[in-house]
Amino acid sequence: MRIRTMPAVAAGCALLLLTGCGAADMTKQASPFANARGARTVTLSVQSWVGAQANVAVAQYLLEHELGYRVDTVQVDEVPAWDALSQGRVDAILEDWGHPDQEQRYVEDKKTIVNGGDLGVTGHIGWFVPTYFAERHPDVTDWKNLNKYADQFRTAESGGKGQLLDGSPSYVTNDKALVKNLKLDYRVVFAGSEAAQITQIQQFAKEKKPFLTYWYTPQWLSEQVPMTEVKLPPYEEGCDADPEKVACAYPHTPLQKYLNADFARGGGKAAELLRNFEWTTEDQNEVSLMIAEQKLSPREAAKKWVDSHRSVWEKWLP
Numbered sequence: 653m654r655i656r657t658m659p660a661v662a663a664g665c666a667l668l669l670l671t672g673c674g675a676a677d678m679t680k681q682a683s684p685f686a687n688a689r690g691a692r693t694v695t696l697s698v699q700s701w702v703g704a705q706a707n708v709a710v711a712q713y714l715l716e717h718e719l720g721y722r723v724d725t726v727q728v729d730e731v732p733a734w735d736a737l738s739q740g741r742v743d744a745i746l747e748d749w750g751h752p753d754q755e756q757r758y759v760e761d762k763k764t765i766v767n768g769g770d771l772g773v774t775g776h777i778g779w780f781v782p783t784y785f786a787e788r789h790p791d792v793t794d795w796k797n798l799n800k801y802a803d804q805f806r807t808a809e810s811g812g813k814g815q816l817l818d819g820s821p822s823y824v825t826n827d828k829a830l831v832k833n834l835k836l837d838y839r840v841v842f843a844g845s846e847a848a849q850i851t852q853i854q855q856f857a858k859e860k861k862p863f864l865t866y867w868y869t870p871q872w873l874s875e876q877v878p879m880t881e882v883k884l885p886p887y888e889e890g891c892d893a894d895p896e897k898v899a900c901a902y903p904h905t906p907l908q909k910y911l912n913a914d915f916a917r918g919g920g921k922a923a924e925l926l927r928n929f930e931w932t933t934e935d936q937n938e939v940s941l942m943i944a945e946q947k948l949s950p951r952e953a954a955k956k957w958v959d960s961h962r963s964v965w966e967k968w969l970p
Contacts, residue, residue: 692720692721692722692920692922693721693722693723693724694715694721694722694723694724694743694744694915694919694922695723695724695725695726695741695742695743695744696708696711696712696723696724696725696726696742696743696744696746697725697726697727697728697733697736697737697742697744697745697746698725698726698727698728699727699728699729699730699733699745699747700727700729700820700845700846701846701871702846702871702872702940702943702944703747703773703870703871703872703936703937703940704746704747705940705943705950706936706939706940706943706950706953707746707747707771707929707936708725708746708950709939709943709950709951709953709954710929710931710939710954710957710958710965711723711746711925711926711929712725712950712951712954713951713954713955713958714925714958714965714968715922715925717958718969719921719922719925719969719970721922726741726742728742729822730748730749730751730824731751731754733745734751734754734758734765734910737758737764737765737910737911737912738758738762738764738765738912739764740912740914740915742912743911743912743915743919743922743923744768744909744910744911744912744915744926745909745910746771746909746926746929747773747907747908747909748907748908748909748910749775749905749907750903750905750908759910763913764912764913765910765911765912765913766910766911766912766913766916767908767909767910767911768908768909768910768911768916768926768927769908769909769927769928769930770906770907770908770909770930771906771907771908771909771929771930771931772907772930772931772932773870773906773907773931773932773933773936774904774905774906774907774933775868775869775870775904775905775906775907776868776869776902776904776905777825777866777867777868777902778866778867778868778881778882778884778901778902779795779816779827779864779865779866779867779881779882779884780864780865780866780867780879780880780881780882781793781862781863781864781865781879781880781882782856782857782862782863782877782878782879782880783878783879783880784857784860784878785863786880789801792882793880793881793882793883794882794883795834795836795882795883795884795885798814798836798837798838798864798882799814799836799837801814801862801864802814802836802837802838804862805838805862805863805864807841809839809841810838810839810841811839813837813839814836814837814838814839814864815838815839815841815863815864816831816838816839816841816864816865816866817841817843817849817852817853817863817864817865817866818840818841818842818843818849818865818866819842819843819844819845819846819848819849819866820842820843820844820845820846820849821842825840825866826892826895826898826902827840827866828840829895829896829897829898830884830898830899833897833898833899834884834885834899838864840866849865850873850944853865853877854873854876854877857877864882865879867879869933870933870936870937871937871940872937872940872941872944872945873944875937875941876945883901884900884901884902885899885900885901886900886901887900887901887902887903888900909926909927909929911923911926911927920970921970924970925968925969925970928967928968928970929968930968931964935957935961935964938957939953939954939957942956942957
């Protein structure tokens with residue numbers, strides 16, 4: 653989900669269409685200005701997790717309905733998105749969980765990308781167990797006791813070991829290294845996508861079964877299935893510098909926006925709105941829940957939020 657903290661390093665720089673459910677395919681959301689000749693166009697990168705889609709849905713709605721832009725959206729994995737942003741194939745990334753190598757290359761060295769400011773949301777990845785299990789077994793929340801419960805977390809997919817459930821294999825995580833370096837009797841099992849992971853967690857919760865999962869906040873599912881974090885060895889600056897030797901927790905990351913440098917200079921009111929876009933975890937979860945759980949389209953969810961939060965977004969307008 654740096655998202656060594658959440659999602660995705662992928663080989664190559666291809667723009668990938670979003671697949672799977674739980675998260676709507678925003679690349680298919682037609683702009684009402686799509687056929688307008690001479691319309692000013694903004695292209696936004698959409699990550700595969702629902703929170704990121706919520707950001708884009710609201711930004712797109714405001715750009716189109718308040719400022720008269722045409723907005724195109726494309727699904728791009730995390731690292732290729734930086735390449736696309738540098739090349740001007742997309743104008744903005746609205747939720748980045750920290751990619752220091754790309755920041756150094758494109759922001760500091762090439763200066764083709766500029767920081768667009770805080771999103772207003774702090775992200776965190778960690779290992780979680782369902783609160784109903786933690787209440788029965790309080791010591792499970794210390795990683796030193798995880799091996800004691802490995803048998804209870806075992807599944808057919810994990811063989812004779814406990815299962816640590818991860819989401820997409822394209823997400824950048826430290827989990828395999830953590831299991832190895834902390835000498836834990838567990839195997840990382842990938843659900844395949846955020847949506848598949850959510851489905852698995854919901855099924856476990858319905859049956860009140862124990863589970864251990866890689867998870868992140870903010871995320872709307874945490875309201876539906878209360879989870880308690882397992883305390884890993886404390887995070888210290890640089891403790892995750894070598895991916896093979898990581899033996900510490902994930903950091904708390906103030907999520908950032910990034911703009912193509914040319915767009916930042918010449919993008920007019922669109923660039924200004926995106927710089928000003930800053931909302932809370934509660935705002936993001938409200939839109940995410942409408943998309944993922946209530947099955948509203950991103951456009952419908954954005955309209956519903958915009959209609960009821962004028963005092964928030966009016967401050968973003970140039």
